[in-house]
Amino acid sequence: MPPEAKTVAVSKTVMSRTMLPSDANPYGNVHGGEVMKLIDAVAGAAATRHARARVVTARIDELSFLAPVYVGHLVTAKASVNHVGRTSMEVGVRVEAEDMLTGTVVHVASAYLVFVATDEGGRPVPLPPLVAETDDERRRMKAAEKRRSLRLHRPRTS
Numbered sequence: 001m002p003p004e005a006k007t008v009a010v011s012k013t014v015m016s017r018t019m020l021p022s023d024a025n026p027y028g029n030v031h032g033g034e035v036m037k038l039i040d041a042v043a044g045a046a047a048t049r050h051a052r053a054r055v056v057t058a059r060i061d062e063l064s065f066l067a068p069v070y071v072g073h074l075v076t077a078k079a080s081v082n083h084v085g086r087t088s089m090e091v092g093v094r095v096e097a098e099d100m101l102t103g104t105v106v107h108v109a110s111a112y113l114v115f116v117a118t119d120e121g122g123r124p125v126p127l128p129p130l131v132a133e134t135d136d137e138r139r140r141m142k143a144a145e146k147r148r149s150l151r152l153h154r155p156r157t158s
Ligand SMILES: CC(C)(COP(=O)(O)OP(=O)(O)OC[C@H]1O[C@@H](n2cnc3c(N)ncnc32)[C@H](O)[C@@H]1OP(=O)(O)O)[C@@H](O)C(=O)NCCC(=O)NCCS
Pocket: 056, 057, 058, 059, 084, 085, 086, 087, 088, 089, 114, 116, 118, 122, 123, 124, 151, 156
């Protein structure tokens, strides 16, 4: 029996972390890799909640760093599943940094990641279909469909 469809809302995931000196260079700029790690973790959690199965990161693309992050910032990453294929899904992540002393919040990064649901042997398994309920979710699903068809026409190494 095919898995039952799930809404975008049920797998939405948010993670926050205060940036420490060990996350940064000697001048206080946080390394891009720390932000990437948070992106992979929050997106992986959203993908796992949709799949309720093991997932692996198949691809990270469209990752842009838009503004610097400094030690002491509270970095919050929000992930939601944009589109589901047969065994793969695209997750979109928006990252914001809050200067906790002033309350200023800046959009610092965005990314799209593709996860594949697998069984214990690492073989891809079918996913529940995705139900978009809001206009924003429908818009993101359409845009993700276009990105998926572009990816399918590109070699996987590019
Ligand atoms: C991801 C992985 C399971 C795909 O296995 P595969 O045998 O190539 O699977 P398939 O060709 O059957 O593709 C399965 C699905 O994944 C998608 N896919 C596979 N590789 C992809 C890639 N690089 N980018 C985007 N989508 C990809 C396919 O389009 C297909 O989607 P669909 O079922 O929704 O139509 C396998 O490549 C793998 O295990 N990679 C390593 C993942 C990993 O360890 N990540 C952490 C890195 S440290």
